[in-house]
Each structure stands twice: as structure tokens, then as C-alpha cells.
Amino acid sequence: MSLSPDQIERLARLARIAVSPAESEELRMQLNRVLELVDQLQSIDTAGIEPMSHALEALLPSGQRLRPDVVSEPDRRAEFQGVAPAVDAGLYLVPKVIE
Amino acid sequence: MLNATLAELASALAAKRISGVELTKLFLARIAALNGTLNAFITVDEERSLADARAADALRARGEGGALTGIPIAHKDIYCTRGIRTTCGSRMLANFVSPYDAHVIERFAAARAVLLGKTNMDEFAMGSSNETSYFAPVRNPWDLQRVPGGSSGGSAAAVAARMTPAATGTDTGGSIRQPAALAGISGLKPTYGAVSRYGMVAFASSLDQGGPLAKSAADLALLMNAMAGHDTRDSTSVERPAEDYTRSLGHSLAGLRIGLPREYFAAGVEPDVLARVRETVAWFESQGARPVEIGLRNTRLAVPVYYVLALAEASSNLSRFDGVRYGHRTSDPYDLLDLYRRTRAEGFGAEVKRRILLGTYVLSHGYYDAYYLQAQKVRRLIAQDFAQAYRECDVIMGPTAPGTAFPIGAKSADPVQMYLGDIFTVPASLAGLPALSVPCGFDSRGLPVGLQITGNHFAEATLLGVAHRYQQAHDWHLRVPKETPL
Numbered sequence: 109m110s111l112s113p114d115q116i117e118r119l120a121r122l123a124r125i126a127v128s129p130a131e132s133e134e135l136r137m138q139l140n141r142v143l144e145l146v147d148q149l150q151s152i153d154t155a156g157i158e159p160m161s162h163a164l165e166a167l168l169p170s171g172q173r174l175r176p177d178v179v180s181e182p183d184r185r186a187e188f189q190g191v192a193p194a195v196d197a198g199l200y201l202v203p204k205v206i207e
Numbered sequence: 208m209l210n211a212t213l214a215e216l217a218s219a220l221a222a223k224r225i226s227g228v229e230l231t232k233l234f235l236a237r238i239a240a241l242n243g244t245l246n247a248f249i250t251v252d253e254e255r256s257l258a259d260a261r262a263a264d265a266l267r268a269r270g271e272g273g274a275l276t277g278i279p280i281a282h283k284d285i286y287c288t289r290g291i292r293t294t295c296g297s298r299m300l301a302n303f304v305s306p307y308d309a310h311v312i313e314r315f316a317a318a319r320a321v322l323l324g325k326t327n328m329d330e331f332a333m334g335s336s337n338e339t340s341y342f343a344p345v346r347n348p349w350d351l352q353r354v355p356g357g358s359s360g361g362s363a364a365a366v367a368a369r370m371t372p373a374a375t376g377t378d379t380g381g382s383i384r385q386p387a388a389l390a391g392i393s394g395l396k397p398t399y400g401a402v403s404r405y406g407m408v409a410f411a412s413s414l415d416q417g418g419p420l421a422k423s424a425a426d427l428a429l430l431m432n433a434m435a436g437h438d439t440r441d442s443t444s445v446e447r448p449a450e451d452y453t454r455s456l457g458h459s460l461a462g463l464r465i466g467l468p469r470e471y472f473a474a475g476v477e478p479d480v481l482a483r484v485r486e487t488v489a490w491f492e493s494q495g496a497r498p499v500e501i502g503l504r505n506t507r508l509a510v511p512v513y514y515v516l517a518l519a520e521a522s523s524n525l526s527r528f529d530g531v532r533y534g535h536r537t538s539d540p541y542d543l544l545d546l547y548r549r550t551r552a553e554g555f556g557a558e559v560k561r562r563i564l565l566g567t568y569v570l571s572h573g574y575y576d577a578y579y580l581q582a583q584k585v586r587r588l589i590a591q592d593f594a595q596a597y598r599e600c601d602v603i604m605g606p607t608a609p610g611t612a613f614p615i616g617a618k619s620a621d622p623v624q625m626y627l628g629d630i631f632t633v634p635a636s637l638a639g640l641p642a643l644s645v646p647c648g649f650d651s652r653g654l655p656v657g658l659q660i661t662g663n664h665f666a667e668a669t670l671l672g673v674a675h676r677y678q679q680a681h682d683w684h685l686r687v688p689k690e691t692p693l
Contacts, residue, residue: 111568123522123567124529124544125560126552139565141623146511146569149581152588159583160590162413163399163639164445164664175439187306193536200531203542 110140209369209693213426220277227260227277231321234279238370247365249284249342251324252291259321266319274429279323281371283362286312287406295408296328296340299528299535299554309406310438311417318433323371327361330556332410334358335625339558348688349654353612356386362420363390368691373421379414380513381632384644387420388607388657391646394420395427398665399639400445403438411520414636423684424674428452455672461495466600470506477610479650484606487647487658501596505589513633515569515582522566590638597663607644607657641667645674646683
């Protein structure tokens with residue numbers, strides 16, 4: 109499979125990354141090179157093989173470990189907001205979303 | 208002192224032949240002298256390091272402390288450190304100061320080790336050469352025109368140049384082992400789940416694993432004793448009793464079954480690398496180990512599988528960098544979408560953008576089954592190959608990387624050339640297995656060659672014991688790079 113210029117534009121939109129027309133063509137060629145590499149996987153027969161999502165699933169058959177649903181963290185909002193680009197009165201500021 | 212092992216440093220500190228403050232000043236001076244050339248450190252905070260050292264000295268004066276008390280350790284700049292910026296090699300986090308410490312940082316603090324600084328790395332750990340860092344490439348102390356490997360290239364170069372006795376790194380597809388090989392030092396990627404990922408900036412969460420880089424296997428074992436262990440804050444941290452990673456350091460090699468995968472001794476590997484690895488295997492045989500030819504028949508698929516899965520996970524993980532809660536934010540956005548798009552276009556470098564976009568593609572509607580699901584299925588085939596192999600052997604040996612350190616810029620134009628260099632390191636990552644790299648000689652240019660030893664799940668102590676035996680009989684790991692003499 110090979111990406112078209114329209115698809116590059118669509119991926120950039122989905123990923124929320126601005127891509128200038130000047131960057132777009134080189135990016136397209138590089139991504140297509142990587143796709144050629146990964147396209148080898150298409151010819152492999154995986155009928156009956158279960159997908160493997162976790163490196164230790166064989167050792168941890170019970171899967172995800174869950175913690176009790178109780179409050180475990182103290183309120184550190186001021187500290188966390190201290191590293192934010194723009195806050196006011198405990199709120200994160202962004203450009204106006206609703207007119 | 209600069210070339211001493213961690214055990215030697217600990218006994219010098221215990222015997223009061225040197226103080227933690229003196230030791231820390233020695234390494235800070237070495238960093239000041241060499242960092243302008245090597246660029247191995249992004250951030251050094253001398254006051255913080257010396258405060259840690261004074262606290263360690265006070266503890267030792269009371270007769271307390273452990274194996275690492277007062278010993279300087281450098282940390283890859285992917286581990287969050289309260290009070291010192293954590294950049295992850297990116298413009299996105301160039302001024303980010305974490306409100307908390309990573310689990311690994313807490314563990315070294317509890318051991319009263321000295322935080323020596325934060326090391327350079329490929330941006331968001333995405334690279335195999337350290338060239339993608341926003342803070343400029345790291346240079347290899349064996350040849351300043353060459354890369355030190357990546358993504359933990361700063362940590363590897365810093366240990367190689369004796370700017371720090373040891374360092375932490377992270378390994379998603381080889382990011383500890385490959386730079387260790389290219390810089391002539393030792394490095395261990397533990398079993399997935401052995402070291403907590405809490406506070407470690409995420410790249411590909413089903414593969415990311417923290418681990419140590421140091422001169423010797425014995426040093427790696429001491430570092431693992433501090434780093435590893437269960438942490439409830441990482442849901443993939445494995446609940447197991449604490450173990451002593453030094454426990455197999457004296458073990459004999461007699462009867463050890465060494466698996467030699469046909470696919471790892473094949474065309475595409477530099478002849479000098481193959482020769483050094485074969486000589487090393489022959490030495491193990493002379494010590495009573497038994498080589499067994501094995502097959503890991505899906506090896507050629509490991510790189511494609513890895514890049515599909517790692518990129519998919521990266522595109523999801525890096526969606527958190529939005530210019531709202533922390534990190535870089537563009538100026539004067541006209542709406543929210545513009546804020547996101549320009550923040551991410553400015554904050555991420557070219558390789559990170561490529562990976563996010565491809566990761567977005569393989570997860571997108573209509574392509575998910577063909578790429579992501581298919582890669583997860585082939586991942587199982589690769590893991591099954593290892594499970595089969597460990598019925599016939601105890602450890603697997605081969606080259607860590609198909610070649611030695613390459614010139615800066617040599618592979619930057621073609622991402623695929625760079626990716627293919629990960630062929631021998633990504634399989635263990637996909638299967639979650641522990642693997643280490645130790646230096647096993649030099650090529651004809653005088654560049655270090657790395658031997659990779661892979662074990663079954665949680666076989667770190669065995670790997671370290673095997674590597675330690677080799678290092679007791681060889682001194683490759685104690686050689687100092689010619690560009691950075693002591």
C-alpha cells in the first residue's frame with residue numbers, strides 16, 4: 109500500500125500536526141518507504157493465531173491487575189497546574205471553543 | 208577512581224579513602240571537561256548533586272548506607288525528576304519540570320545514590336543513533352565523527368567516557384543494548400515488567416522497559432538490585448519477591464547450553480562483528496559451555512512487527528502533548544485546533560512526526576486489521592520461536608547489532624536503513640525477554656563490538672552471571688576510549 113498526498117493531509121489532520129505543503133512530499137516518500145518494509149507482514153499466514161498485546165500475558169494469565177476503587181492520591185492541582193502554559197482560577201485556558 | 212567498578216567505589220567510600228562529595232566533584236569535573244565535545248548530558252545540576260553527596264556522606268558517617276550510597280549515577284532524560292527539568296530530548300518538553308519523581312529515581316534516592324545529571328537521548332526515545340535529539344547529537348567517544356547509538360546514547364557515551372560510573376536507560380526495541388554495544392560498555396534490558404515504568408515518559412507501553420548501563424555485568428547487577436521490584440503505580444509491574452541480581456555472579460559455565468540462532472549469523476552482518484562474536488562463543492565453549500544451533504525463523508519479520516506496534520502505541524501515547532496541560536505551546540492560536548496543530552508541529556521533530564503519522568495510519572479505520580492486528584499475530588509467532596528455543600538452550604548469543612558505530616549522518620536520510628539495524632534487538636523486546644550486551648572486542652577500525660545474551664523471562668541473574676564470567680577473563684569492558692583518555 110502506498111500513501112497519496114490526500115492521505116498525508118488526512119493523517120496530519122487526525123494526528124493534529126500541521127504539515128506544510130513543502131514538507132508533505134518528502135514526508136510521503138519516507139512514510140511509503142516504511143510502509144514497504146512493513147508490508148512484508150501481509151503475506152504471512154496467521155490463520156488461527158491469536159493477537160499478542162502484552163509481553164507477559166503467558167506469565168500473567170489473569171490479565172490486568174485492578175486496584176480497589178478508593179481515593180489514593182492527594183489533591184495536587186496547584187502543583188500540576190504550575191507547569192501548565194496558561195491557567196486561571198484553577199482552570200486550564202484554551203482559545204474560545206464555543207461562540 | 209574514574210575507571211573503578213561500583214563495588215570498588217563502594218569499598219573506597221566505606222573505607223573513607225574518598226568521600227561522596229570528592230567522588231561527585233571528580234565526575235562533575237570530568238563532565239565539565241568532556242561534555243562540550245561529547246554532548247552526553249542535557250542537564251547537570253552541580254548543587255543538587257553535591258547536596259545528594261553530602262547527605263550520603265552523613266549517612267555513611269553514621270555507619271549506615273548500602274552498596275550505592277554516595278555513588279554518582281546519571282539518568283536518561285526520560286525519567287521524571289522533581290526539581291530538575293525532564294526534556295525527553297524534545298523541544299516539546301524543553302522547559303518541563305516534573306512535579307514528581309519516577310519510581311526508578313525514587314529507588315536510587317532511597318539507596319542514597321547521587322543524581323549526577325540527565326543524559327541526552329533520541330527525541331522521545333525514537334531513534335537508534337541519538338541524532339534525533341532536539342539538543343543535538345551525542346558523539347561516540349571511540350570516534351567523534353560517529354554516533355554512540357540510541358536512544359540511550361547519552362547514557363552510553365557518558366559511561367564509556369567515564370563521565371559517570373553508571374547510568375540508567377530505557378529500551379523499547381534495543382535502546383539500551385545497541386548504544387551499549389556501539390559505545391563499548393555493558394547494558395541490560397530487563398524482562399518486561401521487572402522495572403516500574405512510573406514516571407518514565409511513555410513511547411510504546413507494551414515494550415518500554417527501564418534498565419542500567421555500566422562498565423561491567425557485576426555493576427549492572429548492583430544497579431538492578433536498586434531499580435527493579437514491584438510498584439503498584441505501574442499496572443504492568445510484575446509482583447514477584449525481591450531478588451538479588453548478584454546471586455549468580457560466581458556460577459560456573461560448565462554445561463551451559465548456548466543457543467546460536469542461524470538467522471543471527473547470516474549475511475548482512477559486518478564480517479568483523481561476526482568474527483568477534485564467534486571468537487567469544489568459542490571461549491565459552493572452552494569453559495565447558497555447549498553451543499546448540501537453533502532457529503528463530505521469524506527474525507526477519509521482527510523489525511516490521513516492531514515498527515507497526517511501536518508506532519501505533521506512540522501515536523496514542525504522544526496525543527497527550529497538546530499544549531494545554533504542560534510542555535510547549537504555540538503562540539497566538541486562533542482556535543483550539545490551531546493550538547493543537549501548531550503546538551505539535553513546532554514541538555515535535557521530524558522522526559517523531561513520521562512515527563506519529565504512521566502510527567495514526569496503522570490504527571485508522573480500514574487499515575487496523577491489515578497492520579495492527581496482523582502485527583500482533585506475528586508478534587506471537589516470534590514469542591513462540593523463543594519459547595521453542597528455550598527448550599533446547601539456556602541462553603541465546605549473537606551480535607547485538609549488525610554493525611559497529613556508523614558515521615553521524617550516514618543513515619539519517621533513510622529511516623528504513625536506521626530501522627533495519629534493530630534486527631537483533633527487537634525480537635527480545637517483542638517477546639518481553641531480558642537481554643544484555645557486553646563488549647567482546649573491536650573491529651578493524653578500533654570500534655567496539657557488542658555480544659548480546661538473551662535469556663528466558665526473569666533470567667537476568669543467569670545472564671549477568673554468564674557475562675561476569677566472561678569479563679573476569681577479558682578486559683574489553685575496562686578499555687577507555689582513545690578520544691577521552693583518563
